[in-house]
Amino acid sequence: MNLRLHVFFGQFVWLIAALNGKTLQGVPGYGRNLVIKALPAIEDYQSNVYEVFMEPYLYDLSRPAYTFSGDRSQKQIDLAAAPRSLPGLQAIAYLKADEDSGVTGELVFTQIVPNGPVTIEGNITGLVAGLHGLHVHQSGAIQDNCKDIGPHFIAYYGRHGGPRDHIRHVGDLGNVKADEGTLAVKIVDHLISLAGPRSIVGRSVAITKGEDDYGRAGTEDSALTGSSGPAVACGIIGYMN
Template identity: 35%
Template sequence: VPWTSLPGLLRPSCHSFLDPFLGTFPLPADRPESPISSFTLGLSDMHDKVTAIWQQLTQRAAEPGAPGSALHAACRVQPSASLDPAQPRVSGLVLFRQPAPGAPLEAFFHLDGFPAERNGSRRAIHVHRFGDLSPGCEAAGPHYNPRAAPHPHHPGDFGNFAVRDGRVRKHRGGLAASLAGPHSIVGRAVVVHAGEDDLGRGGDPASLDHGNAGRRLACCVVGVCGPLPWARAAREHAERRKRRRDSDCQAA
């Protein structure tokens, strides 16, 4: 039985449950407390203790930084099934971490397969409404926009990512999306676009809808996972930063 169900199962409603039996076992006049009433009091006391334990556990789990409080999710990016052969085949992994429900979301974006072009080109990445990718990324529907806000103020408007040597390697924090609550992005699609997001400044209705980001090259569905993939990505990220600092120091 889940811990969250115990308080409801042990709620002291046994009086109504035992009412039909009270007439079957008449209580002696010289005994103010019967075995049945003792059982009722004991069960009520057990309910109070279990409720107190349950409240302590859930309160502790909700505290940021508490063991097991962080939420993790992964999204394995694959090329869209509807691409023609001339389009690049982008694949990779997007990892999410949220320290606690309501806390800002952070993510690692590791993508490969972009065309060999000048460094500094930028590609848009967004969260879309549906997790249906079977006919291609077009089936993911429009941007996930639960509050009917204009672009780029949707929860999953992650913006643009610089491509270097055909790859994206980026950590980004302070994201408005969430892995918990009524507007969770779990089960929805992350879409990698062929173009750059104009961030709502394009001067046309499409700009306020999807940022004129172009064709959908690749996509994936966000699913919950354990903390190990995030820990591995964080370690690799720290090692890359250290190598970059060391290289800059040698150059200086």
């Protein structure tokens, strides 16, 4: 019923514009396409998943196409060849220390094409040298600390994994490696999104005290969090534009 109403409304708007001798260029949403993406089935785990949503207003697809490297089906965009003023969507998270951890930072999320990969760039300071897990969590509740941000953002997959695993939480972004001083972060992930069913906007991103084992340890904690320990810093993800 809802689909029929949308179709009827679109035809009604077109008819009014045509009768008035006007084009549809001024109609909000004109030129925005429905984006459909299929996530393949995983044997003995889940069937095919199909996502359908409309391109957000902030995407500018009228600019020249971007350079793709490698297999085009993987949508690996060559960011070095992209213009400095990027179209698409951007979000930002300001990491705040949990209690007395002293860890702070800033992460910027950029998605150039709808349902394409998301680039995460930024800086984190105050981390102990070594590997630390980076995850997106279900909730954006960080009023006082990182205790109420909930589990990892799951969406479709119910088991913890690494960023390149076929089965993983959407929010599983792997590990970052800290040395002395400021850690420069640059990650490209193909599962998180800034719009649609896998959108991370409004949720929180957190960095953990220990290393993420990607669920390989075979314990209950490993299957849920990668045994990476409590969060030492977290921040709400919000749109920049």
